[in-house]
Amino acid sequence: MRRSEIREHLLETALRLFNQHGYHATGVDLIIADAGVAKTTLYRHFENKEDLILAALERRDEEDRNAMRAFVEQHASDPVERLLTTFDFLETTVRDKQFRGCMFMSAAGEHKDTVDPVFRASLMHKRLALAYLEELAHAARFAEPKRIAAEINLLHEGAVAVAQITRVAEPVRQAKRMAHQLLVAAERLTPPTRGGDGGNRMHG
Amino acid sequence: MRRSEIREHLLETALRLFNQHGYHATGVDLIIADAGVAKTTLYRHFENKEDLILAALERRDEEDRNAMRAFVEQHASDPVERLLTTFDFLETTVRDKQFRGCMFMSAAGEHKDTVDPVFRASLMHKRLALAYLEELAHAARFAEPKRIAAEINLLHEGAVAVAQITRVAEPVRQAKRMAHQLLVAAERLTPPTRGGDGGNRMHG
DNA sequence: GCGAAACGATACAGATCGGTATACCTCTTC
DNA sequence: GAAGAGGTATACCGATCTGTATCGTTTCGC
Structure with a gap:
């Protein structure tokens, strides 16, 4: 080696x-x-154990976000569908035998002090994950992309948290349905064509 | 003493x-x-540290659920409003200076094995919390009370998780707005009177 | 008021923690 | 083929961990 x-x-x-x-x-x-x-x-x-933890989280951060990006871009082209497809990606991670909850939430849970470098690394990851959702929400031309992204993000966290406890994937699917319902009701800068559903079909 | x-x-x-x-x-x-x-x-x-942890969690479980029940029953009478008022209760706990996330999620995060007694205690707490929401959803005469309760529960977990990272109360308020939107669209066994909003007013 | 139970203080056991030191081995590279 | 860097193995360090033992003192029930 x-x-x-x-x-x-x-x-x-x-x-x-x-x-x-x-x-x-x-x-x-x-x-x-x-x-x-x-x-x-x-x-x-x-240097020490904390340095190892930080390096591991940094690696995982990039892995996770790249994997989600790749999955989403491969499975959907419409921006709104892409927002919904993030849940399909989550579902794959939750269905993994090794799934034991979000490693960053666990890291923040074991290093609760906001000045702790491990906590800050987790915070940074969550900010970047949210930024990606904002990017998608913006591309989908929602009137309030930041609000939409925050809502999707909240559903992500809730789904993973419930899945961590129940160890089933259903919460992720439920979160996707909730997201779908919220998205079709959300205001768009360019409204979908009347008579159709604007391509916001639910595929899962 | x-x-x-x-x-x-x-x-x-x-x-x-x-x-x-x-x-x-x-x-x-x-x-x-x-x-x-x-x-x-x-x-x-x-007996040992684990016994202390379990006793502490058991105590906290009863405290938390009693506190939520008392808060909800005091601040709202309509069942649908009560479902929404659970978020107001969450907001008070999140605004607490000592808030560092849900103790049961942390406990499950540090004891990830599903056969670990600490994990099981956390699971039990979450089940009881969900059962209360089902009780409220049933009283509100929703057509699918279990589904509604699971949705509210998912929003709870999401809000607390995001609040744990950001250390602000806004996610809880946002979750409440999302819950409101989902509830007004949900099917009821006894639909609210036409022309009004059926008492599903958003007070927060 | 007397005996038992529970308390505080301290010392200690044995394991494990993160981290270092030492000595030897194995590659690569000039 | 010598030098040096980086690997392995092992022993060790001091601190800390959970948990126990000892012992003198306090408190409470009868």
């Missing part, structure tokens, strides 16, 4: 264990044992 | 510290120091 591969391998292992057991409950000894790496190696790549 | 008072004092102290720092990050040494109690005393009242 090359140096960069070791780093990636450590980040993947850490992410998996953090997701499985949480951040405090996952010791560095477990991480290095699972990664099959000496402790010295871990500390050559990361 | 009488024996029962000490137990209550320990539970209150533990709950405050769990809320402030999380469950793993709060050691029993910190709890007893903050409570001004000997370690022997804590372990005379609780």
Whole structure:
């Protein structure tokens, strides 16, 4: 394994264990044992455990947002449908056997102080996720794109939270239906053509 | 302090510290120091730390649900308004300086295994909270009370999750507006009188 | 008022935590 | 093929973790 591969391998292992057991409950000894790496190696790549957590979250942040973007762009072209398709992406993540809730919410839940770097990293991720929804809402020409994005975002968080507890995917589908209902009632700068449904069909 | 008072004092102290720092990050040494109690005393009242956590969550569960019930019954009489008033209650908890997210979601986030007693306690709380919403939705004579309750519940979780990250109360108000919009469109077994709004006024 | 139960204080056990030090091995690179 | 960087393995550090043992003191029920 090359140096960069070791780093990636450590980040993947850490992410998996953090997701499985949480951040405090996952010791560095477990991480290095699972990664099959000496402790010295871990500390050559990361200053300390917090640095590892931050690097892992940063990696996950990019992964998640890129995956959602790719999924949405591949599965829908109409901007309104794209907003709804974000729920389909969420559903795939929730259906994953390894799903144990949003890692950023967990991170913020274990590092509740708003000045904690881990909390701030989670906050940053959520801001970027919201920004993407605003981008979609803007492209969909909603009259209040920020409000729409915040609503979709709230439904995302609610769906994932309920799914974290119940461990079923239904909340995500329900959230999508709620989003659909809110979107068709929302004001648009360019209203859909009369007589049709403006392409806002519900496909799921 | 009488024996029962000490137990209550320990539970209150533990709950405050769990809320402030999380469950793993709060050691029993910190709890007893903050409570001004000997370690022997804590372990005379609780078998171990997990037992303390479970007792604390159980207490909090009853407190929370009673508080919501009392608030809702005091601030609204119409069943539909009561469903909306649950958000006003949430807003008071979110506005609290000590608010750091839902303690049960945090507990489930730190104890992700579904067979973990702490996870199960959180699950139980969420089920009871949902049951109350179903009770309200049933009283409001919605055609699909379970679906309505699940939708309100999802908005609750979303609002609290977003508030946990942003540390502002706005998400709760937004969730209430979304709930209002969904409720007025929902089918009722006894439809509201035509010409009026059926008492589904938005007061907040 | 007397005995038992519960309290506080402290010390301690054993495990685990994050992190470092040391010594040896294995590659790459000039 | 020597140098050096980065790997492994292991031992170790001090701190902290949950939980127990000891012991003197306080408090409460009878």
